[in-house]
Amino acid sequence: MRDGRAWRVADDTGAEPSLGRMNASVPVSGSGTWLRRLLAFMGPGYMVSVGYMDPGNWATDIAGGAQFGYTLLAVILLSNLMAVVLQALAARLGIATGRDLAQACRDAYSRPVALALWLACEAAIIACDLAEVIGTAIALKLLFGLPLLAGAILTGLDVLLILLLMRRGFRALEAFVIALLTVIFACFAAQIVLAAPPIRAVLGGFVPDPRIVTDPAALYLAIGILGATVMPHNLYLHSSIVQTRAYPRDPEGRAGALRFAVVDSTLALTLALFVNAAILIMAATVFHTGGHTGVQEIEEAYALLSPLLGVGLASTLFAVALLASGLNSTVTATLAGQIVMEGFLRLRLPDWARRLLTRGIAIVPVVVVTGLYGEAGTARLLVLSQVVLSMQLPFAVIPLVRFVSDRSKMGALVIPPWLKGLSWAIAAVIVGLNLKLLADTLTGG
Template identity: 50%
Template sequence: MGLGIPKTRPWWWYLGPGFLVSVGYMDPGNWATSLEAGSRYSYSLLFVVTLSSAMAMLFQALAAKLGVATGRDLAEHLKARYPGRLGRFLFFTALLAMVATDLAEFMGMAVALNLLFGLPLVLAAWLTVLDVFLILYLERFGFRAVEGAIAFLVGVIGLAYVVELFLARPSLPGLLRHAFLPDAALLDPGGLYVALGILGATVMPHNLFLHSAQVKTRLGESRERVYRFLLLDTLLALSGAWLVNGAILVMAAAVFHERSLVISDLAQAYHTLAPLLGPLAALAFGVGLLASGLSSTTTGTLAAQVVVEGFLEAKAHPARLRLLTRLLAVLPASLALTLGASPMALIVLSQVVLSFQLPFTLFPLVRLTEDPGVMGALANPLWVRLLAWAGALLVLGLNAFLLLEGLWG
């Protein structure tokens, strides 16, 4: 069979790419949003977490399908489809999005180091540079080692929230009812704004680039068969992300809302958990946040490599590229922290940058995956095209609304 993968490969052999990108949906920014939603509105906005997770599954499935059908990732397609100035502009915006993503992710890791070990935030931010070398070390053992390490960190995050929910003891009937049915809180201006924050931050460009590239490690046989298993991988992984984000909101509802406490900051949640549920709850929160920051910043630097190699059509030097990406984020962040900026303010700033870049990634992805000339038999059927365009326009509209709201109040 030459280079082909034998058809005796079991379904679980294809698991990995979805879990690698799933951490982007349970990153520190999502933690902060879910904490505020639960502490302010109890379980009322849990349905929004379910809806946002469904949208994430749709777009990540499209990114995976693009890589499977063509053997090329999204960055390579954008380079080929939009040459000249437009291509250079797309490269610049994509690279800027990678740096902005890295800023949000490593700030969560720095906050965790500050909370758990008392390190100054600026020092903690610079220590996050060390994770770049961790990635390089793991890659010596192949792509499975990186995916395995990320899956382990995802497991740590999940275990942390098993502990949190056990200690919080939420109301199961209320949880189940709000998970799948919209609530009247969405009609409240404040509730709608928080809901828009959850939905608007659903899709991040780096996850789409990374997923379309990582699935290429599974090619070698029937594309339709490969995609079926990678679709399963995506659904399983993002269902896990849905459970984690839902658990964050549920914990906040059961612990903070019941005591009329509104949480809008990661450090505030950590320091409030200890007197309410005991030191184990605070420790689980801090360890989970550290795992979230480490795993999400790892995938962010991997995505930056995909973007550079795809657009420049050259093999990037991994160590130099990842150090450059991290330094471009750490240097201004360190200066801002020294001048008194809050970590959450920097995370919000990164989301503004991602909002600007998102349409330059999302719309081409939808357009490429519906083109039979590109996708062949895996081109999107009509019902997927309708869902994809509706979802893309919704995400763009929500990001635009949040951006304008943030700029002009």
């Protein structure tokens, strides 16, 4: 097991940089206005935020809003606050040590433990990719009339998009992601205006309701929202891509980079909070209030939106945002898969091979479920994929909190005691909710 000093020495000598040639490839200025320097660092946070508004979030948010009204807005807010803290910790680890979370786990744990953590993370990436396959296929069906099976198979071709973007450099990748995020934000801003939700009821939804824990159906959706919001592979992703900035690898340079990285991710996750809340608010306003409490499927939501709102454009905006969400998630999931495989196994696959591997594994269950249970089965599979993500969270969160609490690894950027306490409290909440879900599942509660 290496200590933190060994990590920093390895990084300073140029050994095993995370993301290879993309490491320190984006120039940043050490002078100029604060805003100009922030703009140079902005990008990684928005790439991470993609995972917080992917198609998996849509399924849990729509089901939660339709069934329980505005009640689960408190869960979205809590999940987002957790995400802000955890992503800041991931950025801190990468900047302070020059290691991403996968590399840190490989260095700190025995090989069997590291392999187990790798398998858990790969399961999370596959679950995420499963949601992207279903979401993108549904969007293609809604916009262009493609059958769901054909759309799912067609998603395998997005490897060409990944290859094109990666060849143009990391800034091009970030620009593509931010452009699609802007489309998603604009679509939902327009839908919220059309839905005109009651402000008092919306604000009341951000106050925690005991029913979230006592009602098994609400708890299942709450944990799904948590899994869809705080995604385990995003912690690996963020700890790596913050290192794409060419900040000075010295104490002062690292401290400055951390400040800008935290602002970047916090702003980006605030955007994600708006999108997630907007989906649930729209479902609560349009479906729950209108008596359509059983709406769970994205296609059903699409079909009902325009008639219930009386505006034909509403459903189209919904489908366009869904397609943008699926495409965006494709980019970040591929990058996370590359980081995890390289970090844990020191194994690098070509981008096209990595993408086809994860996408191929994800397509199989979609095809099987669609064939056996019809398109209605994909909705349940989508929500289940988010619960699987939540169950994997402790295996990423606990090592992360351990590492950033260790002064021998982090040096001057070790987290202060108050943040350490808060971080362990977040980890405890995640583990506790998962144990409650597991117990309810086993006992039939």
